[in-house]
Amino acid sequence: MAPTISVRNPRTGTVDYQITPPRAEQVASTCDRLRQGQLEWQALGINHRIDVLRAWKQALLDRKDALIQAVTADTGRWAESVLEVDSFLSGLDRWCSLAPDLVAPAPPKTAAIPFIELRPQLVPYGLVGVISPWNFPLLLSTIDTIPALLAGCAVMVKPSEITPRFMEVMLAAIAAVPALKTVFTYIPGAGETGAALIDNVDLVCFTGSVATGKVVAAAAAKRMIPAFLELGGKDPAIVLASADVDQAATALLWGSVVNGGQSCLSIERIYVDRRVCDRFVETLVAKANQLQLAYPEPNSGQIGPIIAERQADLIRSHLGDALEKGAVVHCGGTIETLGGGLWLQPTVLTQVDHTMAVMTAETFGPIMPIMVFDTVEQAITLANDTDYGLSAAVFAGAPDEAQTVAQQIQAGAISLNDAGLTALVYEGEKNAFKLSGLGGSRMGPASIQRFMRKQVLLAKTSSIPDPWWF
Template sequence: MASAAEMLEVRNPRTGEADHRIPVSSREEVAAKAAALRENQRAWEAMGVEGRCGVMARWLGAVKARAADIGEADAVDTGGCHTSYIQGFITMGNIGGWLEDAPKAFADLAWKGMSTSMPTVEVESQVVAYPITGVISPWNAPLMLALLDAIPALFAGSAVLLKPSEVTPRVIEALFETVREVPELAKVFDYVTGPSQVGQAVIEEVDTICFTGSVPTGRKVAVACAERLIPCNLELGGKDPCIVTENADLERAATAVLRGAVYATGQVCYSIERVYVHESVHDQFVALLAEKAGEVRFNAENPKAGHIGPFTFAPQAAIVTAHIADAVAQGATVVTGGEVENIGGGLYLRPTILTGVNHDMLIMQDETFGPCIPVMAYSDTEEAIRLANDTHFGLTASVIAGDAEEAKAIGRRINAGGIFLQDTFLTFAKLRTFGSDSFGWSGYGSPRIGPESLRRFLRRKSLLTQTGAVADIRNDHHLDEEA
């Protein structure tokens, strides 16, 4: 355990006060935990997927018993996001889903038969887990995004070393109370805490990395992994667009855009951050959106009663403020919101609608990660698609049109991994169905959701058995027999 001099204070996003402390794991502690995990992983993988499912089913029971406590801890970390309070139940769904999906995923990877290119050779597949998966998770949705990688890695047979964000560590402490109730799991699932250098130490000790966070940090993670020649899977930023066509139901569109942009105070990787509306309905749409935005309430008085909470990470409020100021300086108009409010030490921002925006502004180019809705008019479909694709990012996008077919025709031409049609915020719909890739700067590596995501933690081997005669070099017919 670290000494008092090696403790890090943690801010409460609702009060602005440092009311929690975490130890800063030393490089030696990280190495020791990794060594123990590596030793224990062999028995974990040897259980086979059915054996691991039995252990994970017991963990599911432990999580169920503490689901409410886990949600409360997540809510303290985030400032009271609605999703936080149900994180225990989301975790149960994650584990339960993989209890059903993991055996089938392994079965789908198995193959045995005769070679089509060498008919006397029997080919059999084998999958081998990476011994240790390192998970470096972000401060937004701290538990959900950590476990989106950690849980399938465990089902795959990896041990997992988790480094949560130092901004939101409380929920991980609550989670590991349940892990310790399952001794077999506790031997292969551990965590370390502290700032960025702890994450660097994790990269030096593991065999593959899953990182969720910003593009600049993701680049550093990728370089560090490249230097060690280990794989990494990165989910990075987004600047997700929504196109609203002239035939769209504007009531529906305004409702969907508002939620997609400001849910969780806009601190979601697939939040709507750019809105393109046909010029013929632009003003009507903005008026509807502003009316709905005016009904969104802070949760300052009661974290379970309002619609949006404070900024989880205080410096993010300054970034959002800078984006708004840059837009206004270049001619944008703030229709609603626009000013960060300090309420009891928490930093809040009302849904901020901006018009008169263009792609020279930070708010239309860089990830804002706050409850801002810049709305830009377009003249025709070609322009809308061009504007939506004018970005380095490509995580998700939304299209709300007159009907689903019109929306789908536009969506097929947008460069993003997930396209939401006639709504926003539909990522959860594909969780157990199939994954999608991130485009551009939004990510690197294999899909992190769907049954196929288990493949990230496995290496495939082939066992080749010659059932016929062996080849004799003296019978190679391409040689010149007279030579």
């Protein structure tokens, strides 16, 4: 029997849950079972798969309150947990409505050689492995899973060992739909379980840190299987002199501190034109001071606890480094222990620069470091001075002015006069730049198409002997 893993409660700091990872041979056996089920899952067609997933949605709706409670227990926050569950359920509906057109192969066509017809086919990967993180445990465990299932794949998910409680509800809902449990499951565990999963699947999707993503990519490459990776971010925002300062401050506060800043899509550094910077800082600080910690109850305020204990250590390190190098704190700035949990009020910093980790390394906390610029060219250079390229934001008085700047930023998704839109709008295809990821877009039509290989049948339509035959 594998050793159990103790799970810390982010609100109380106490260990109140345990998981027991499967042995490597158990992972392999479960993968074999899922792969056998996949053959019939694929053969029954898209309409059958949609019917099954809609039945699963009903099983989830029957357990919706329990699911919200489980996600809240995992993360310590309430409002985002409700939004996370609702986004997951609406995403399930969206994919079911889109899938029939997206999984249909292109019609046959005549090749350049007139008597050869090309008959395109789409063949799903047999078994997809999903390794998901702790910051949005439900949503990020299903964002790849749902399109993979609709494409005709079987799926095994290993969520983070930091936030595993929601698995119980998900497994109960899966068990309520017999046709689904033959091709879909969750398994608990940490890195060793993830490694065993990669050893037994045909494609892997990973969301998490750059360091672990590199390990996943290397393991997948060794087996010659595809790896789709969405990794860290250090998302910049640029506020031009023409921007509506109040609007920019409101959007960037949300984009920086929603979910306690614990999102790869969080705005983690803000560059503001010197002419409006003082007014922007004043406005942002006033708005930040209106937010409350979600304590003593999960719905007491807007800012939940720091979910992972090790993340608190990193945040302290970034803040300490910034203060030592001359940064000025306008609000927040100190991690508090309340009820055993770790909390940080929204924190605004000025007098920062790129010698500070808070401006260059992923912080994953509710921190808004603000740096002034004098020219647009300088702002673009600073925004691109990073190893990451996930997303960004630009604020300007006119949409065309914002777009001109955005087109020069090296990132996959850039919100204009708003922040974090890629977390809410799923239609736009995008790729991660630099170290922020690898592989096809998990947004838009390409998301489902990643899970199908293109095959072509080349049919001879004439009985005349080919001119190149011996």
